[in-house]
Amino acid sequence: MIRFILHKNAERRCKRGELPSGICGYIRCFDDSHLLSRPLDEVRFVVFDTETTGFDTSNDVVISIGAVALDGFKINVNDSFEVLIRRDSVGDSEAVTTHGLLLKDLHEGAEEKDALNGFLAYTGDGVLVAQHADYDVAMINRMLRKRYGFDLFNQVIDTASLAKRLEKGPYYNLAHKSGEYRLDTLLERYGIRLYDRHTAAGDAYLTAQLFQMLLMKAEKSGIKTLRDLLLK
Amino acid sequence: MPSNTIVERVVADLRKYPPFDELAPDILQGLAESVSLTYHEEGEIIFHKGDSLRDHAFMVMKGAVRLFDSVEDKEVLVDLCDEGDIFGVRAIFSKHDYVLTAQVAEESLLFELPVDRIRHLLETDPRFSLFFAGAFAKSVEEIEHTLTEALDPGLSRFREQSYMTFLENETLEVKPVTSVVTCSPDILIREAAKIMSDKGIGSIIVVSPERHPLGIVTDTDLTKKVVSVPGSVKEQPVSTIMSSPVYTISGGKTIADMVMLMVKTKLRHFCITEDGSAQSPITGIISEHDIIISEGNNPAVIMKAVMQASGPDQLKEQRDKAESLLQVYIEQDVAMHFISNIVTEINDAIITRAIDFSLQELDDDGSVQRPEIGFCWLSLGSEGRKEQLLRTDQDNAILYEDPPPDVAEQVHEYFLALGKKVTGMLQHCGFVRCPADIMASNPVWCQPVSAWKRYFSKWIVTPEPKAVMHSTIFFDFRPVYGQTELGAELKQEIFSLISKNRGFLGFFAKNALQNPPPLGFFRNFLVEKSRDHANEFDIKARAMMPLCDAARVLTYELTVPEYLSTAERFKRLEKLVPGMQDLGTEAAAAYEFLMRLRAVNGLANGNSGRYIKPETLNKLERQTLRNVFSTIEKVQKMLNLRFQLDYIRD
Numbered sequence: 001m002i003r004f005i006l007h008k009n010a011e012r013r014c015k016r017g018e019l020p021s022g023i024c025g026y027i028r029c030f031d032d033s034h035l036l037s038r039p040l041d042e043v044r045f046v047v048f049d050t051e052t053t054g055f056d057t058s059n060d061v062v063i064s065i066g067a068v069a070l071d072g073f074k075i076n077v078n079d080s081f082e083v084l085i086r087r088d089s090v091g092d093s094e095a096v097t098t099h100g101l102l103l104k105d106l107h108e109g110a111e112e113k114d115a116l117n118g119f120l121a122y123t124g125d126g127v128l129v130a131q132h133a134d135y136d137v138a139m140i141n142r143m144l145r146k147r148y149g150f151d152l153f154n155q156v157i158d159t160a161s162l163a164k165r166l167e168k169g170p171y172y173n174l175a176h177k178s179g180e181y182r183l184d185t186l187l188e189r190y191g192i193r194l195y196d197r198h199t200a201a202g203d204a205y206l207t208a209q210l211f212q213m214l215l216m217k218a219e220k221s222g223i224k225t226l227r228d229l230l231l232k
Numbered sequence: 233m234p235s236n237t238i239v240e241r242v243v244a245d246l247r248k249y250p251p252f253d254e255l256a257p258d259i260l261q262g263l264a265e266s267v268s269l270t271y272h273e274e275g276e277i278i279f280h281k282g283d284s285l286r287d288h289a290f291m292v293m294k295g296a297v298r299l300f301d302s303v304e305d306k307e308v309l310v311d312l313c314d315e316g317d318i319f320g321v322r323a324i325f326s327k328h329d330y331v332l333t334a335q336v337a338e339e340s341l342l343f344e345l346p347v348d349r350i351r352h353l354l355e356t357d358p359r360f361s362l363f364f365a366g367a368f369a370k371s372v373e374e375i376e377h378t379l380t381e382a383l384d385p386g387l388s389r390f391r392e393q394s395y396m397t398f399l400e401n402e403t404l405e406v407k408p409v410t411s412v413v414t415c416s417p418d419i420l421i422r423e424a425a426k427i428m429s430d431k432g433i434g435s436i437i438v439v440s441p442e443r444h445p446l447g448i449v450t451d452t453d454l455t456k457k458v459v460s461v462p463g464s465v466k467e468q469p470v471s472t473i474m475s476s477p478v479y480t481i482s483g484g485k486t487i488a489d490m491v492m493l494m495v496k497t498k499l500r501h502f503c504i505t506e507d508g509s510a511q512s513p514i515t516g517i518i519s520e521h522d523i524i525i526s527e528g529n530n531p532a533v534i535m536k537a538v539m540q541a542s543g544p545d546q547l548k549e550q551r552d553k554a555e556s557l558l559q560v561y562i563e564q565d566v567a568m569h570f571i572s573n574i575v576t577e578i579n580d581a582i583i584t585r586a587i588d589f590s591l592q593e594l595d596d597d598g599s600v601q602r603p604e605i606g607f608c609w610l611s612l613g614s615e616g617r618k619e620q621l622l623r624t625d626q627d628n629a630i631l632y633e634d635p636p637p638d639v640a641e642q643v644h645e646y647f648l649a650l651g652k653k654v655t656g657m658l659q660h661c662g663f664v665r666c667p668a669d670i671m672a673s674n675p676v677w678c679q680p681v682s683a684w685k686r687y688f689s690k691w692i693v694t695p696e697p698k699a700v701m702h703s704t705i706f707f708d709f710r711p712v713y714g715q716t717e718l719g720a721e722l723k724q725e726i727f728s729l730i731s732k733n734r735g736f737l738g739f740f741a742k743n744a745l746q747n748p749p750p751l752g753f754f755r756n757f758l759v760e761k762s763r764d765h766a767n768e769f770d771i772k773a774r775a776m777m778p779l780c781d782a783a784r785v786l787t788y789e790l791t792v793p794e795y796l797s798t799a800e801r802f803k804r805l806e807k808l809v810p811g812m813q814d815l816g817t818e819a820a821a822a823y824e825f826l827m828r829l830r831a832v833n834g835l836a837n838g839n840s841g842r843y844i845k846p847e848t849l850n851k852l853e854r855q856t857l858r859n860v861f862s863t864i865e866k867v868q869k870m871l872n873l874r875f876q877l878d879y880i881r882d
Contacts, residue, residue: 066238068235073271074268077267078265205237
């Protein structure tokens with residue numbers, strides 16, 4: 001309900017011309033009231049990942065976003081997205097060793113505004129999917145909130161939670177053994193070949209392969225619609 | 233714009249397998265952008281027989297997919313696809329429904345390749361279309377893309393490439409010496425010798441007034457025919473000592489051509505004339521020296537050393553050298569017929585020399601008397617077919633003129649002694665003794681013409697499956713030394729026996745059909761129609777013998793008198809058998825591919841190369857083998873039809 005109100009609010013701001021037209025395009029595409037009842041093979045999922053300067057959602061910033069869509073259970077290479085964001089800092093040395101991006105790489109990146117607009121235009125009303133999605137969504141939302149004063153309107157699925165739910169049932173306590181649902185561990189468990197980890201697009205592609213398998217598993221276990229998948 | 237990182241990832245995956253490994257980077261990138269990735273669980277059906285075609289073909293990235301046909305509720309396995317295999321290509325070539333069912337055998341990740349993209353590539357990239365033409369002949373019946381199409385341009389590519397790298401300079405044209413020193417046939421030997429020493433040259437060409445080459449006088453001629461002979465020969469005209477006629481060729485020959493020519497003719501000088509015949513003016517000369525000076529380890533050098541060897545040890549040394557030469561040729565992808573010709577010439581020369589040495593030793597020894605009876609040394613089996621690249625077992629025999637009855641025993645004793653000496657020397661050179669003892673040292677296989685005729689008569693007149701199978705080796709005999717007329721006589725006798733006993737050909741053909749070809753490979757297994765899988769591939773029994781047997785039957789049916797290799801037989805048959813035009817070339821190409829593969833395997837493992845581990849085959853070799861198997865099937869079908877073998881019971 002809150003989401004509904006915020007969305008209405010954002011639409012109103014668009015009508016008043018308070019938001020750029022690209023952003024309004026994003027806001028307007030959430031008009032499908034039947035989205036939740038669609039069968040899984042009729043939903044466009046956008047599997048994405050971000051690289052950041054660190055892990056502090058209130059201070060660190062996104063330096064790259066990568067994404068690939070999964071539609072009708074297929075990963076379409078052509079329907080993918082990747083952007084670097086120009087920054088003055090790449091984060092501390094620990095972050096740099098993780099994402100491998102240097103300052104000079106980031107100089108070639110896009111303006112944050114353009115990167116964000118690009119990502120929203122690409123995503124549209126697709127269901128966002130990410131490994132430990134809360135974190136990536138929070139990072140995107142921080143940019144959005146600062147610039148436009150709203151959060152992502154998309155439905156979100158966390159692959160770690162989905163894997164846990166399919167493997168152990170919905171009430172298993174994830175906190176106890178977090179290592180079991182790290183991306184590396186999951187990929188290994190599902191037999192997905194690792195390469196290129198820790199670029200946003202590379203991780204998004206791997207996560208998409210994982211999600212593809214999870215989705216098939218989900219459908220087999222009786223999860224038929226997006227609503228079932230989102231436990232709504 | 234799709235994500236570069238992801239597209240690159242897909243490019244890297246595609247590039248691991250043919251035909252994508254050959255695509256230009258930008259084209260591959262375009263293709264990668266258009267693919268979709270799907271995941272399938274075990275047992276899932278990708279498409280059913282009779283389903284309408286999708287707008288994409290499939291490539292297995294991980295896992296395995298089985299393709300089968302259903303005939304009267306029974307599943308017939310047609311193919312198993314693993315990583316890198318492409319299936320469902322009907323969608324590219326055909327308009328009709330799928331004819332097979334594709335089912336996931338192990339959970340799989342598949343790439344879907346859009347058909348319109350592939351069609352576009354087929355039109356623009358010849359190598360790409362070559363791959364599809366060859367690799368999928370089997371699954372696309374409407375378009376009978378045959379192995380010939382697939383291999384022929386491939387072979388010519390091999391050839392170009394090979395000659396380019398083949399000891400670097402073998403493609404170069406041999407530059408003949410164009411300032412040829414000539415003289416008329418009437419000048420005196422003394423004068424000719426003076427010209428030669430003044431000009432510092434080793435030979436002089438004797439020409440007619442029109443400058444047509446008549447003969448040649450070399451240093452050796454002067455030494456042998458003049459200096460060492462008593463009396464004043466020097467005052468006679470050169471025409472009395474010149475070697476004549478000279479071997480004439482046309483210009484533009486490459487080093488490879490010349491090496492082959494030298495090995496074949498055992499000559500050392502070649503005259504180039506305007507039209508290549510002896511009836512046209514001389515324009516240049518190429519000597520052995522010109523050819524050999526450019527390189528070290530070449531067949532002509534080996535050949536020369538064999539011819540000049542003073543004992544068996546040197547023969548062994550040269551045969552070892554020939555083997556390293558073979559390795560170089562194989563690595564350089566030199567055309568197979570070239571390699572097998574060279575190796576056969578060297579093998580034959582070694583046998584010839586071994587016989588020379590043995591005759592000499594027997595003479596020196598004196599315990600057996602050399603009879604005044606002509607004989608002929610026969611190579612049998614693969615050596616008889618000029619196909620023995622690696623030193624496998626020796627199979628040979630002696631055929632001699634029928635002796636007068638009173639000396640028959642001594643004559644047999646002598647040739648047997650010869651057979652024992654020669655086979656012993658060949659064994660010393662690395663040719664292992666035949667386990668079945670089919671050698672000239674065995675009294676049974678060292679016989680006069682009449683006995684050999686009886687043997688063949690028995691095999692042909694009262695054929696019996698097992699005996700036929702064991703006798704095939706003899707039908708490939710080839711005279712290597714001595715009176716080749718004896719071989720020709722035997723061959724004519726065989727033709728005549730066969731013409732009176734047509735039933736024999738049926739047995740002979742049936743023998744060629746004993747082994748239906750396998751389907752192909754799946755990971756480290758050979759996949760059979762019968763669903764038994766083997767983890768070793770017997771290239772001789774499963775692929776070479778069926779082709780070789782078929783070619784033999786047909787050449788005997790059509791009374792081809794020459795002693796030909798399997799590939800040569802198929803090429804000949806193409807001209808003789810209506811309706812075999814393309815199949816002949818296809819089968820010849822297939823056989824040469826198999827010979828090469830066997831040699832590569834043998835060299836890598838230091839053995840006969842007969843048993844191949846499927847895991848050592850790369851994707852392209854597997855795909856080519858699959859095509860070869862389908863060629864074998866076609867040859868067998870043809871044979872079956874020709875001899876109506878369905879009516880013959882075992």
